[in-house]
Amino acid sequence: MVKNPDHVTIAVTDLERSKHFFELLDFELKITDVISGEEVAKYMDVPDIEADHLTMVLKGAEPRFEIQLLHYRNPKIFSDPKISNLARPGYNHLCFKVENIELAVDHLRKNGIKIRSHIMEYLHRKLVYIEGPEYITVELAEWL
Incomplete structure (x- = not known):
């Protein structure tokens, strides 16, 4: 049924620092987006969501593997x-x-x-x- 890992998503409070961390591990930024709206809010069960969504791809990995960084603008989150x-x-x-x-x-x-x-x-x-x-x-x- 399952073939291989596709991605891991990490919710972060410091987007640049998190991006830098994964760049040190040989990931490269491929997609920068902002997610929001009713469809995404329903899918994630996060009302009024608005978040930066960065897709970082591990260089040379076959099959492709991504780390997705999710930086919430709304709602505010905290680090623990x-x-x-x-x-x-x-x-x-x-x-x-x-x-x-x-x-x-x-x-x-x-x-x-x-x-x-x-x-x-x-x-x-x-x-x-x-x-x-x-x-x-x-x-x-x-x-x-």
Whole structure:
């Protein structure tokens, strides 16, 4: 039934900072739009919605994979640092495969990205957690 991931949407309060984060992970901006109106409000169950909607595409990914950034103008949203607690129900983290985890971590650190854990080996991979936009957790994995 399901073939592959298509996209992940992240609601953000700081659009430029979030865009920059995913550019560091080799995503490029492809579409900038503003969503609003009755049809979208009904679909998302968000009355009076108005939001910037940026589509960022992972370079070279086959099949295509997108991160969509949703920046609400209305209603106003707030950031919750408690979302970074991985011992809670719901969304836990998103993981990206990398070729060299040490180089990736070095690149992200040099660009001000918070590394949440040490690199560890588990299930034939090197793994590390990093802090993404709005305190979400992003994991990097290098297959051994």
